[in-house]
Each structure stands twice: as structure tokens, then as C-alpha cells.
Amino acid sequence: MSMDARGSLQRASSNGSSDYSSYATTPSPSTAPTTPDLSGQQSGITVLASSRTVLSGRITQGTIVISLQTGKIISAFYSVLPESEFPPGTPYKDYSPLILLPGLVDAHVHLNEPGRTEWEGFWTGTRAAAFGGVTTVVDMPLNAIPPTTTVAGLQEKMLAAEGQCWVDVGFYGGIVPGNTGELKA
Structure with missing residues (x-):
């Protein structure tokens, strides 16, 4: 059992184990997509970007897309994508030149x-x-x-x-x- 930062109690899965299957993995820069594919998204997203983002153990330009439904990272890009790449009204914040890290x-x-x-x-x-x-x-x-x-x-x-x-x-x-x-x- 855990409590999130808003004070809400969270429970582990019914069998007591953690499910790590939904954690996103970050592709290497050579295989990373260059534009977001949001066709499979059922609910909203929020987008964080910075000219200095920690991805794959190094500091690079980056854009992180987070599911508002799950709170998990669903995409990572090795460039600062402009707000116009995302649906209108998508929460978007460019933290450049601050470092964005997990x-x-x-x-x-x-x-x-x-x-x-x-x-x-x-x-x-x-x-x-x-x-x-x-x-x-x-x-x-x-x-x-x-x-x-x-x-x-x-x-x-x-x-x-x-x-x-x-x-x-x-x-x-x-x-x-x-x-x-x-x-x-």
C-alpha cells in the first residue's frame, strides 16, 4: 500500500506483485520516432520538453509525453517538439534551459x-x-x-x-x- 503526493492511498495489484509490463522504454536516438503518434490514446496527455533532458543516460534535447489516465510516460523524443505537434488544448510545458530528468x-x-x-x-x-x-x-x-x-x-x-x-x-x-x-x- 502506498500514498501518493495528493494523499490518496494506492494499493498493489490483487496478487501483491508489481506490474512492470507497462513501463515505457526509451529507444535509442537512431530508432526514436520524430513525431508523436497519438492515435491509440483514449484519454488526455500532458507534454514536457527541454533542451536539456536526461534520456538513455545522457543529456540531450527531449520531449516526454505522459498519459493523464495512468501518469506514465508513453513516448519520449530526442528533440524539443513544438506545442503545435500536439492536439489543441494539450497541457504543454517547455522547461528549457532547465534539466528535465526522471x-x-x-x-x-x-x-x-x-x-x-x-x-x-x-x-x-x-x-x-x-x-x-x-x-x-x-x-x-x-x-x-x-x-x-x-x-x-x-x-x-x-x-x-x-x-x-x-x-x-x-x-x-x-x-x-x-x-x-x-x-x-
């Missing part, structure tokens, strides 16, 4: 809330992550009071996060001796 994931953070906000809570920890280019953090389960070693503790932690997160946050229950029955509940 967000980072920090899979080991200690957001000590509830109970230890003087160390670092959701507001300060996720804000710092966002300023550093991190778009997703995964919170460690044992630093809050109560720790997330029970379903009730996990729910309390998720409630404490509501409305405070600047980035997506992943939660999970901690396994300690004697609590496996509680986490199966």
Missing part, C-alpha cells in the same frame, strides 16, 4: 511520525525529498510510536501522513518475532 526513489527513509516528529516527520521528510529530486520514498516500519508492526500501527501511521506528503510514500508492516499472525489479519 524522479528518484529512496527505498529506505525514516519518517518518524507519529511520535517522533522532532526528528523528522512526513511534512519535513517528504519536502526535503522533493527538493532533492526524489519523487517516491518508502518508509521504514520501526521508528514511529507506535511502530508499524501491527495493522493498527500501520493504519495510524497512514492517517498521520494524510495531507502532509510532498511526494509518494510507500508503507509496509515490520516483521518482528511474534507478530506474523497480526500482520496476516
Whole structure:
């Protein structure tokens, strides 16, 4: 279970696994399309461009097309395509000369809330992550009071996060001796 930056809870797939099949891959510059083919799009898109975009591990000109329905990248181009290449009304932003790059994931953070906000809570920890280019953090389960070693503790932690997160946050229950029955509940 995770919470996105708007405070909405997100659940993993029904079998508990992540589905990576829909992640877009970036073609090499020699095989990348030069104009957008949006014929298969059922819903809206948003477009981000920059003269300095990180694609395939290097900085180049680039245009990124994102599905508004899924929030995933559906196309990447090795040039700054003009707004006129897209349907009228498409949200379009050219960030040139700023660098456009993917967000980072920090899979080991200690957001000590509830109970230890003087160390670092959701507001300060996720804000710092966002300023550093991190778009997703995964919170460690044992630093809050109560720790997330029970379903009730996990729910309390998720409630404490509501409305405070600047980035997506992943939660999970901690396994300690004697609590496996509680986490199966």
C-alpha cells in the first residue's frame, strides 16, 4: 500500500506483485520516432520538453509525453517538439534551459511520525525529498510510536501522513518475532 503526493492511498495489484509490463522504454536516438503518434490514446496527455533532458543516460534535447489516465510516460523524443505537434488544448510545458530528468526513489527513509516528529516527520521528510529530486520514498516500519508492526500501527501511521506528503510514500508492516499472525489479519 502506498500514498501518493495528493494523499490518496494506492494499493498493489490483487496478487501483491508489481506490474512492470507497462513501463515505457526509451529507444535509442537512431530508432526514436520524430513525431508523436497519438492515435491509440483514449484519454488526455500532458507534454514536457527541454533542451536539456536526461534520456538513455545522457543529456540531450527531449520531449516526454505522459498519459493523464495512468501518469506514465508513453513516448519520449530526442528533440524539443513544438506545442503545435500536439492536439489543441494539450497541457504543454517547455522547461528549457532547465534539466528535465526522471524522479528518484529512496527505498529506505525514516519518517518518524507519529511520535517522533522532532526528528523528522512526513511534512519535513517528504519536502526535503522533493527538493532533492526524489519523487517516491518508502518508509521504514520501526521508528514511529507506535511502530508499524501491527495493522493498527500501520493504519495510524497512514492517517498521520494524510495531507502532509510532498511526494509518494510507500508503507509496509515490520516483521518482528511474534507478530506474523497480526500482520496476516
